[in-house]
Amino acid sequence: xxxxxxxxxxxxxSPHGRPGLNRRNIAAAALALIDAGGLGSFSMRKLGTGLGxxxxxxxxxxxxxxxxxxxxxxxLFEEVDIEALDWDGTWRTVLEQFCRELxxxxxxxxxxxxxxxxxxTPSWASVDCGVRVARMLQADGFAPARxxxxxxxxxxxxxxxxxxxxxSRPVGGHLDPHEGxxxxxxxxxMLDGFEGLR
Amino acid sequence: xxxxxxxxxxxxxSPHGRPGLNRRNIAAAALALIDAGGLGSFSMRKLGTGLGxxxxxxxxxxxxxxxxxxxxxxxLFEEVDIEALDWDGTWRTVLEQFCRELxxxxxxxxxxxxxxxxxxTPSWASVDCGVRVARMLQADGFAPARxxxxxxxxxxxxxxxxxxxxxSRPVGGHLDPHEGxxxxxxxxxMLDGFEGLR
DNA sequence: ACCTGAACACCGTTCAAGT
DNA sequence: ACCTGAACACCGTTCAAGT
Numbered sequence: 001x002x003x004x005x006x007x008x009x010x011x012x013x014s015p016h017g018r019p020g021l022n023r024r025n026i027a028a029a030a031l032a033l034i035d036a037g038g039l040g041s042f043s044m045r046k047l048g049t050g051l052g053x054x055x056x057x058x059x060x061x062x063x064x065x066x067x068x069x070x071x072x073x074x075x076l077f078e079e080v081d082i083e084a085l086d087w088d089g090t091w092r093t094v095l096e097q098f099c100r101e102l103x104x105x106x107x108x109x110x111x112x113x114x115x116x117x118x119x120x121t122p123s124w125a126s127v128d129c130g131v132r133v134a135r136m137l138q139a140d141g142f143a144p145a146r147x148x149x150x151x152x153x154x155x156x157x158x159x160x161x162x163x164x165x166x167x168s169r170p171v172g173g174h175l176d177p178h179e180g181x182x183x184x185x186x187x188x189x190m191l192d193g194f195e196g197l198r
Numbered sequence: 199x200x201x202x203x204x205x206x207x208x209x210x211x212s213p214h215g216r217p218g219l220n221r222r223n224i225a226a227a228a229l230a231l232i233d234a235g236g237l238g239s240f241s242m243r244k245l246g247t248g249l250g251x252x253x254x255x256x257x258x259x260x261x262x263x264x265x266x267x268x269x270x271x272x273x274l275f276e277e278v279d280i281e282a283l284d285w286d287g288t289w290r291t292v293l294e295q296f297c298r299e300l301x302x303x304x305x306x307x308x309x310x311x312x313x314x315x316x317x318x319t320p321s322w323a324s325v326d327c328g329v330r331v332a333r334m335l336q337a338d339g340f341a342p343a344r345x346x347x348x349x350x351x352x353x354x355x356x357x358x359x360x361x362x363x364x365x366s367r368p369v370g371g372h373l374d375p376h377e378g379x380x381x382x383x384x385x386x387x388m389l390d391g392f393e394g395l396r
Numbered sequence: 397a398c399c400t401g402a403a404c405a406c407c408g409t410t411c412a413a414g415t
Numbered sequence: 416a417c418c419t420g421a422a423c424a425c426c427g428t429t430c431a432a433g434t
Contacts, residue, residue, distance in 0.1 A: 010215055043428085044428085045425090045426075046425060054399075054401075056400075056401070056429090057399085058397085059397090059427095059428075059429090061340040064427075064428075087245065094287075114207065114312070114315075114363030117315070117358070117361055118311075118312050118361065118365050119365065120366050121364050139236075146382070147380075149380035150361050150383065150384075150387075152362075152380050153336075153355070153360075153380055153381075153383055154384075155362075156355060156358035156361075156384065157351070157355040157358055157384065157388075160315075160349075160353075160357045160358020161354040161358070163316065163354075163358065163361070164350075164354050164357070167317065168318050168319075177210065182347035182350050182351055183345070185347040185348065185351055186347070186350075186354065187204035188353075188383060188391065189351065189389075189390075189391025189392050189394075189395070190387045190391055191387075192387075192391035193387025193388055193389070193390035196387075196390060197383075197387070241406085241408080242407085242408060243406090243407075252418075253420085254409085254420070255418085255419090256421075257408095257409075257410090258417090258418085262407070262408075263409095276429090397427090397434100398432105398433105398434085399419105399432105399433085400430105400432085400434090401430105401432095401433100402429105402432090403428105403429085403431095404424095405421080405426100405428090406426075406427085406431105407423105407425075407426055407430100408420105408423105408424095408425085408426095409422105409424090410416100410423080410424105411419105411421095411422085411423100412419105413418105413419090413420095414418085415416100415418075415419090
């Protein structure tokens with residue numbers, strides 16, 4: 001991952017009184033802009049002007065749009081509170097809670113779900129989280145490779161579900177009060193199936 | 199769905215000797231262009247010039263890029279041979295075969311998977327297919343709503359998996375000879391879980 | 397050294413002008 | 416009536432020129 005050693009200093013207000021730009025607040029602003037106007041109307045130039053700086057200023061913190069979108073995915077994943085999971089509960093409870101947390105975070109940002117879902121690595125925090133969950137599964141008796149596969153499958157189902165919901169939801173409205181209810185059906189089925197793999 | 203009544207006539211060679219443009223062959227050409235150069239380098243203008251016609255000619259068949267991408271998703275889904283499924287086998291066999299067919303078709307076009315996965319309706323053929331599978335599940339004793347949920351869950355897992363594989367695969371190479379092997383783990387687990395829902 | 401914004405090489409889409 | 420391509424309003428990104 002690209003480090004950003006300048007952020008600690010840049011987070012202080014600049015000499016002009018504006019809050020300094022850094023990767024974190026630029027990515028957060030990009031996510032907000034995508035939330036507000038949809039992915040199609042997002043642009044690097046609008047992001048810069050929206051932040052009140054030179055439209056090209058973002059390029060001093062991110063190589064290009066692709067790298068910025070990595071930051072957007074990271075910002076989104078930070079809403080998943082890993083520490084809030086009941087790590088002392090059963091493996092099944094942890095997986096359930098994690099998938100629901102991830103789904104909820106994604107659906108709070110429907111326009112950004114395609115960005116998240118098409119990142120090569122949605123964020124290093126999500127990788128770390130996956131490793132942690134896989135280790136827990138191993139401690140509970142699942143084979144190492146199997147543990148990794150289970151985590152990948154759940155992440156793919158959850159992301160696939162959120163993406164499907166996000167793109168089928170008309171802007172500003174809900175299709176159906178029960179839309180997305182089937183997520184629980186799939187989650188329960190997959191976890192039931194995993195029970196037999198220990 | 200938008201009809202395309204002009205296609206039957208347009209499929210014949212034009213007075214200039216070139217094969218006439220229609221929705222079907224334009225969408226196929228777009229898919230081929232995405233396959234060859236990646237989604238990032240695709241453009242409406244390149245598509246037109248690649249077809250040997252005016253760069254704007256595509257707009258007489260598709261309202262805009264979004265509608266063309268619906269056609270691309272449709273072209274991709276047509277590679278899934280629904281009739282080749284063993285419809286006389288068990289519901290489980292049909293679901294297994296369908297998911298594997300869809301996954302294989304998607305991974306033959308990794309650059310187009312984000313297009314497919316972000317369509318509101320990937321194609322009417324896929325909707326019809328889903329309805330047909332759901333009807334089979336009902337005939338096998340699953341509740342109607344449950345049947346629909348099962349189909350949606352499998353489609354979301356399969357699409358999510360293919361998308362994850364497609365974006366993590368470096369252009370022109372494979373990450374690992376065993377990559378994607380976990381698809382079977384998730385598919386078997388979900389189907390095992392579904393067994394208990396009848 | 398840092399910052400700016402003009403400039404380049406493109407886009408998607410429209411529409412007036414042709415045939 | 417059909418077709419064309421010039422024109423419009425943008426893009427992402429680079430980089431020479433400024434401070």
